[in-house]
Each structure stands twice: as structure tokens, then as C-alpha cells.
Amino acid sequence: MLTVAITTTIPAEVIFAAGGKTVDLNNVFIADADAAGLVETAERAGLPANTCAWVKGLYATARRSAAQAVVGVVEGDCSPNAALLDILAAAGMKIIPFAYPRADDYAAFDRAIGELETAFGVTRAQTEAMKKRFDDARRLVKIIDDAAWQKMNIPSGVSFASQLLTTDMLGDLDRALTELTATVKKYAAADNSAGADKAPLAVVGVPTMIGDLWDVIENAGGRVVYHEVPHQFSRADFIGADVVETYRHFTYPANARRRLAEIVAQCEKRRARGIVHYVQSFCHRQLHDLLLRRATDLPVLTIEADRPAPADGRNLTRIEAFLEQLR
Numbered sequence: 001m002l003t004v005a006i007t008t009t010i011p012a013e014v015i016f017a018a019g020g021k022t023v024d025l026n027n028v029f030i031a032d033a034d035a036a037g038l039v040e041t042a043e044r045a046g047l048p049a050n051t052c053a054w055v056k057g058l059y060a061t062a063r064r065s066a067a068q069a070v071v072g073v074v075e076g077d078c079s080p081n082a083a084l085l086d087i088l089a090a091a092g093m094k095i096i097p098f099a100y101p102r103a104d105d106y107a108a109f110d111r112a113i114g115e116l117e118t119a120f121g122v123t124r125a126q127t128e129a130m131k132k133r134f135d136d137a138r139r140l141v142k143i144i145d146d147a148a149w150q151k152m153n154i155p156s157g158v159s160f161a162s163q164l165l166t167t168d169m170l171g172d173l174d175r176a177l178t179e180l181t182a183t184v185k186k187y188a189a190a191d192n193s194a195g196a197d198k199a200p201l202a203v204v205g206v207p208t209m210i211g212d213l214w215d216v217i218e219n220a221g222g223r224v225v226y227h228e229v230p231h232q233f234s235r236a237d238f239i240g241a242d243v244v245e246t247y248r249h250f251t252y253p254a255n256a257r258r259r260l261a262e263i264v265a266q267c268e269k270r271r272a273r274g275i276v277h278y279v280q281s282f283c284h285r286q287l288h289d290l291l292l293r294r295a296t297d298l299p300v301l302t303i304e305a306d307r308p309a310p311a312d313g314r315n316l317t318r319i320e321a322f323l324e325q326l327r
């Protein structure tokens with residue numbers, strides 16, 4: 001089977017419509033028992049120490065992957081990631097570029113998705129048929145995500161993982177549906193009010209390297225009711241929409257203005273009492289912290305980490321103090 005590695009969310013429906021499967025290198029890297037070791041492998045291969053650890057982890061994960069091609073986002077995601085694709089191409093890997101248009105222009109997204117379809121030899125009708133199947137998974141994700149903020153009965157780590165798996169649908173749509181159905185039964189449909197007294201939080205920013213962040217937040221009396229980036233990845237607000245419309249409103253790779261407006265609207269809707277902004281060492285997106293603080297009236301706690309590890313003492317203390325203040 002055609003296996004395609006991806007470096008961030010792309011319209012994966014196209015790959016599945018071509019009879020292939022996607023593997024999100026981010027998910028494989030961060031789930032590895034020795035994720036920190038993968039970062040060191042990349043450094044030994046020559047990637048600079050002052051490069052974001054996600055890029056280094058993606059490099060090491062891609063190099064050992066059996067994928068026949070890598071679809072990488074060359075515009076709208078991040079410039080170090082675009083440079084990573086050059087390094088992987090130089091190492092002999094087949095790279096298929098995908099560029100997110102900067103403006104939310106329908107025709108521009110139509111062209112970008114059309115180019116990906118051409119690369120994989122599929123028609124728009126085939127992509128749309130696969131989109132319907134992806135939407136079955138998205139419906140389950142929406143049940144879980146809605147329960148997370150409406151009933152507060154989904155542990156923070158469970159809602160995070162349920163939304164995140166949509167990036168590559170675990171490379172197996174049937175398995176993704178089975179796992180999501182089990183989560184709906186276990187948590188979303190259960191009469192469980194264990195989270196009702198917790199402080200509702202939004203967590204925004206790039207996916208965290210802090211392996212126990214969700215436990216730290218839960219133990220300190222918080223519950224994440226909005227995971228910005230996994231929610232964006234899931235496209236669960238666009239069930240039934242066509243594939244262009246679905247990805248046209250993907251604000252994570254968009255400009256800061258659109259992204260922040262979405263964060264503010266979601267925090268309001270979900271009645272979040274505070275925002276934890278995770279920033280990655282050596283990531284240009286750290287600069288958005290300033291704009292986030294201007295855009296919202298909610299208290300914001302900014303935490304930073306470099307490489308995969310449990311929360312260090314400083315982040316632990318700051319999260320506990322923030323939750324104490326909110327509660």
C-alpha cells in the first residue's frame with residue numbers, strides 16, 4: 001500500500017482516495033518511547049542545536065520511515081519545516097510539496113488541492129467521496145469535543161488525543177472509527193460529572209513537548225475545553241462541507257489575525273476561564289504571544305519547552321499557581 005508521510009495537516013482525503021495511507025511524522029515522533037533520543041539523532045546528523053525540536057524529531061522520524069513519499073507543507077506552516085524538506089530531498093526522499101494559500105480565497109484553495117490530486121492521480125469526485133468517510137470520524141470527534149466543553153466530562157488528554165488522531169486517521173480509517181467510537185461510549189455518552197468542578201481552560205499554540213502536561217493541568221484542578229491546534233487539525237466544524245471549504249477555513253497556517261479571531265471566539269463560546277499558551281523554543285510563533293495577549297481579556301499563562309520531557313519544576317509551579325488563581 002502507498003504510504004505517505006506528512007509533516008502537518010494536509011487534505012489527507014486525497015491520499016486515502018488514491019488507495020494510500022498517511023503517517024503523521026509528528027504523531028509518530030512524539031509517541032516514540034525515546035522521542036528525546038530522536039532529537040539527539042538529528043543533532044548528531046548535523047541539524048543545529050538551536051533548531052526547533054519538532055523539526056529535529058520530524059527529520060529523524062522521516063529518515064527511518066518506510067514511507068514512499070513525504071507530503072510537506074512549504075507555505076503557511078513554518079520556514080524551518082520547508083528547509084527540512086530540502087534536507088530530506090537531498091537525502092533521497094521523494095517530496096511532494098503542498099502550499100496553503102495565505103488568503104482564504106476559494107479559488108486558490110481549489111487550485112492547491114487540485115495540484116495535490118494531480119500528484120496522486122485522483123479526481124475531485126474521489127476526494128469528495130473520501131471526505132464523506134472522513135466526516136464519519138469527524139462526527140465522533142465532534143461529539144467528544146462538544147462533551148469536553150458542554151459537560152466537562154472528557155479528561156484533557158483524551159479530548160486532545162481524539163482530535164489529534166484525525167491528522168492521519170491512524171493510517172487506517174476503520175481503526176480510527178473504532179477508537180473514536182470506544183471513546184464516545186466510555187466518556188462522552190457516560191453520566192460522568194467528575195470534571196464539573198474543574199476550571200475550564202483553553203490551550204493554544206503548537207503541540208506541546210511536555211509529555212505530562214494534561215496530567216499536570218488536571219491535577220492542578222484544570223480541564224482543557226479547547227485544544228486550539230488539534231481542534232483545527234480535526235476540521236470537525238466542517239462536516240458536510242466540500243473539501244475546499246473545509247480546508248479554506250483552516251486558520252492554524254493562516255495569518256495571525258484570522259487565527260487569533262478564531263481563538264477568541266472559541267474561548268468565548270466554551271466559557272474558558274484562562275488560556276495556557278504553549279510556545280516551542282526556537283519557534284517563530286512565539287512572537288504571536290504578544291498579539292494573543294492584546295486580543296483577549298482572559299488571563300494568559302505562557303509556558304515554554306525545548307525537547308520532549310515531563311514538565312520541569314518551573315512550568316509545574318507556574319501552572320499550579322495559574323490554576324489556583326483561576327479557581
Ligand code: SF4
Pocket residue numbers: 052053054055077078079080081206280282283284285
Ligand atoms: S514548533 Fe514552530 S518552528 Fe517548530 S515545526 Fe512547529 S511551527 Fe515550525
